[in-house]
Amino acid sequence: MPENATHPDDAALRFHALVFHDEADGEVTVGRVDTGSFVVLPADGAALLRRLVGGAPPAEAARWYAETYGEPVDVVDFAADLAELGFVRGEGEAAATPAPLRWTRLARVLFSPGAAVAFVALLACWAWAMAVDPDLVPGYRHLFFTDYLAVVVVTMYLGQLPLILLHEAAHALAGRRLGLPSTLSIGRRLHFVVFQTTLNGLVGVPRRKRFVPLLAGLFTDLAVMAALTLFASWARHQGPALATAAGVALGLVYLTLLRVVWQFWFFLQTDVYHLIVTVLGCVDLHTTARQVLANRVAAALGRPRPHDPASWHPRDRAVARWYSVLVVAGYAFMVTVLVTTLLPAAVHATGTVVLRLVDGGQGPGLLVDSLLFLLFSVGEVALAGFLYLRERRRARRA
Known part of the structure; x- marks a missing residue:
């Protein structure tokens, strides 16, 4: 580190509540849970920060660092970096008080050992139901629960929204279970409604406790697929109205499966x-x-390297040697999935529409449905392109 310096007035710094988490490679993750501001420090930097947090004036902490590690430290520059991260309290600023967390009791129930047992039992029943009736195995044919393609498009779009919300809410609740101020928000990307979860402070908890919040959404998707399939298994034999509901449920199962694969x-x-x-x-x-x-x-x-490997974190550099190969393979896997899942559905729908328009004798209802389907399909792409170009123009003006 740079040569020694002292704090101008040598007064002890005042800090907001910080968490320290030792990583496996000897580094330390330090930060504020309430704001989600975190930094990874080497062991000696974290030790110096602990000294300052403990109340040692900057000059005293700098002397201790030099005696302990055999080299000087620019403690003023170090303190300025800490202030920029929001760790240091300003003049007259009170320590941040964590806001009370809601839904923590529900979170503890949903991610308890008992809930885990119920989840495994639900998956077992799902597997048994598909083994007994292979027609329940998710497939693109389940999307076409009615001959009216426009109804399929609207129903599947609206039906997926609450399921996506459940996925993101599971992440947020799993974070609340750990006492993290996780948030769930609604936004948009172009004309699509999106739900976003912010897990502030997750990097500040022990690594073994991070897995459930990260996988909570995926677990929820599997539970939703199992529950909808079991409902469909019962409802499809209970009369026309419930049989239609069963068809909708199986269609939603297929789309949820695609979202699971997308993960x-x-x-x-x-x-x-x-x-x-x-x-x-x-x-x-x-x-x-x-x-x-x-x-x-x-x-x-035969060109110069555009990126300097010295700027990479050592752990990232070691893993990226083989992970970069998986990235290329991943894109090939993505194309394969799209060709084998979405393409057959698109071909089926397009072929149906073309046959209706060519034949023209299947009634005005199906003809209007085909035109609406084309309007939805072409209009969605056109609207997305229009909004994208508009946002690009606004960004250039800004």
């Missing part, structure tokens, strides 16, 4: 990606892997 496209920084990063103890594996690939492509073309 394994880890190269898109999904839940599974964050699980991998947590297990392997990485910091920014995604960026490092992309830069490793860029360097390899540049080397193959």
